[in-house]
């Protein structure tokens with residue numbers, strides 16, 4: 001269960017958006033235009049259970065998300081979902097993981113304070129005794145050129161999704 005974002009946490013001018021989260025209903029998010037640059041030389045790491053609930057994260061993850069570790073552990077990973085990300089990107093991620101494939105891609109994440117940050121993520125299965133027990137994502141600093149390419153692609157995908165389904169079911 002994810003709470004709506006709280007205006008007191010968002011210091012910059014913002015717009016409101018409503019996300020339709022898979023299996024979780026809707027979440028109101030507050031989004032500013034501010035982007036926080038990915039810190040040089042750092043990896044941002046998180047681990048989830050098989051449903052995408054965060055079980056571990058490193059200190060870079062905590063710092064960049066703006067949430068406390070207590071708020072993050074036990075929360076759905078979609079706590080970072082940004083409304084500029086098309087559903088298709090995450091469908092591909094989940095399809096790849098469930099088909100035993102690694103997913104690599106560019107993700108625009110939403111911080112607790114309404115700002116965003118871009119990452120290049122590699123997401124893999126965690127297998128123990130032959131059984132998938134969860135997933136891990138290791139994120140690196142993306143190049144600016146790739147971020148701009150991804151932003152253009154995602155904008156187009158999002159427009160197609162909205163045209164197909166103006167009030168999306170996910």
Ligand SMILES: Cc1cc2nc3c(=O)[nH]c(=O)nc-3n(C[C@H](O)[C@H](O)[C@H](O)COP(=O)(O)O)c2cc1C
Nearest residue numbers: 021022048052077078080081082090123135136137
């Ligand atoms: C290991 C792992 C890491 C993930 N990292 C992110 C992330 O950084 N940002 C994000 O928006 N979604 C991430 N996701 C995908 C979310 O679980 C979720 O699918 C996505 O936010 C879209 O929300 P929805 O599936 O409810 O539509 C991750 C999933 C896994 C398994």
